[in-house]
Amino acid sequence: MFPFTYHRPVELASAHALLVANEEAKLLAGGQTLIATLKQRLASPSDLVDLARVPGLTGIAREGGALVIGAMTRHAEVAASQQVAAAIPALADLAGRIGDPAVRNRGTLGGSIANNDPSADYPAACLGLDATIVTDRRELAAGDFFLGLFETALEPDEIILSVRFPIGGTATYAKFANPASRYAMAGAFLWRGEEGVRVAITGAGQNGVFRWSAAETALVADFSPAALVDIGLDGDEMIADIHGSGAYRAHLAGVMTRRAVARILERGSP
């Protein structure tokens, strides 16, 4: 690691002030990507602002028709929560399949979506459930939050407080995990409700998570795996790397979406 100054503020205002005062400062949430990057000396922030002691950033609560999860809530907490399992079981299931136990015990919801890794799981849930990202200054619809590869609408000194997931409808997450990292090679978060169908694909798109609108249209007309047989994604727009080509990921995203549809059909209406 390169040297940096470590801060552990105990209130949100101090965390924000540290970000404003130090242009090269980085927020530290669970550190499951950032610490690995620092160890490799691939980043050298002047200051690390640890959010661990800032009050009000953790916890799971039901507020009206939504589930509100604090930005610093660990994946393991979401996976084990009875409240999440009862309100949005697909979300608890997704959290329980992120990375390995070490990642789940340290990694956080806010850290995952702020990083917006193109293969991360939570961004798919946010888009698929049409969640709202609540920051220290505004509320952003998930569709306006994720802008591209590792890019979000967050300002440099903006801090995510929580994410609000609307309850209702039926959802499921089908993921083909890389056997080593458990990152999604392709993952499809499918939601079906009164307003229609949402399909969010992660792990595949070169610009990160995206809504697969052609699949949504087809599923609104005919909610069955067969409706997707003739619909494909463009392999040239998918991630190509040592683990798989773009064409492979395009195919895999289709397979995951069909599995998700089949799973919801098996389960029946809620």
Added chain:
Amino acid sequence: MDLTGSQRIEAPREAVWRALNDADVLRRCIPGCQELVQASPTEFVAKVVLKIGPVKATFAGAVTLSALDPPNAYHIAGEGQGGVAGFAKGGAKVWLVEEEGATILHYEAQANVGGKIAQLGARLIDSTSKKLAGEFFGAFSRVVSPAPADSVAHVE
């Protein structure tokens, strides 16, 4: 990896060619370019900050122009050392074709990354290279051709 593409630029070929040889224009268009100093008519010294997700590395290197065929084509190559982060090098054959007062800029680029940055970023190098190439040619097109907003202001 290889990248090919083309970009339509609403400017005459001569103007596009001049911009392709202008250190100031290149500095403004190369993503993350902090410095670009012309050492000779065909050589530049550059400092580029590569920021992708959590990774932020500064590369110091050289940009060289060769196979100059004004105002039609050249080859642009860059090579940088990012300290412990590794190295990055890339090159592009660029050629210009006139079309109804506008210019079509074609490119065939190759990019190579090595060292730690390649290990950690192995699954992202292709996507990142495409994104950076898109940013460069997008910015270049905006710098060289008058923006629609400007022409509106001009009419007023």
